[in-house]
Amino acid sequence: MFEVSLELAAALIGAAFAAGFVDAIAGGGGLITLPALLLAGASPLEALSTNKVQGSFGAATAAVAYARAGHVKLRGQIGAAALAFGCGAAGAALAGLVPTGWLRLALPVILIGIAAFFALKPGLSDDDSTARLAPATFTAFVVPLIAGYDGLIGPGAGSFYMIGFVALAGYGVLKATAHTKLLNFASNLGGLLVFALYGAPWWAVGLAMGGAQIAGARIGARTAMRIGARVIKPLLVITSGALALRLIWQMI
Secondary structure (H helix, E strand, C coil): CCCCCHHHHHHHHHHHHHHHHHHHHHCCCHHHHHHHHHHCCCCHHHHHHHHHHHHHHHHHHHHHHHHHCCCCCHHHHHHHHHHHHHHHHHHHHCCCCCCCHHHHHHHHHHHHHHHHHHHHCCCCCCCCCCCCCCHHHHHHHHHHHHHHHHHHCCCCHHHHHHHHHHHCCCCCHHHHHHHHHHHHHHHHHHHHHHHHHCCCCCHHHHHHHHHHHHHHHHHHHHHHHHHCHHHHHHHHHHHHHHHHHHHHHHHC
8 A cells, every 4th residue: 555664654654743743833844754755765756756745734734724823814825825836846847957966055054044043033022023025025036935945855945934934024933934834835736746747756655644744733733823932933943953964964
């Protein structure tokens, strides 16, 4: 039934549950699932594409949970989500064509910067601050960059959306988290559709992991809405720092 043994499938499902919980709060769930898929024997293309399958479930679940609680109006994000979808697909289409060595070198630095921003910047809370970019400018320039990265590589995209909403759009931490999820889902789905054309995903494993993502995302979203910045900030620091360390370890 699964593309791997039952034991490996069970381990991947457990990893997806943990990733769904983390991703719903702070992003970075791919830090957990992508290495797990590679360790299970997936090729890089299979791991990236299967990660899109299962990750789409978690992002969609979190987006709906935040919307139902009134933290985001999904209809107001339709235009930005459509752009994220297209750029995610474009990023995935370039996955086999664009040399990404320079990106692997830059990503740890960027992620450490994100961790430092949330760890050290005073005054970060669930209250909004002054926006540095107008909403249209944010959608036109910031969303495509992050969505393209999500399609091309993926892990950490949720954290990048978060830093953009907090630092540039002026959103409070909880509001930023809520607004991240639909865009993350859209760019994820765009990348998945392109990868599916290559026949790369492990569909049975990906769908089973998707079910675990839904459960983890529900719990994570409830936790974030109940506690807010007090749980989101430290988890963002941890996930961004851990992803940076993993990337550095891979280069050694």
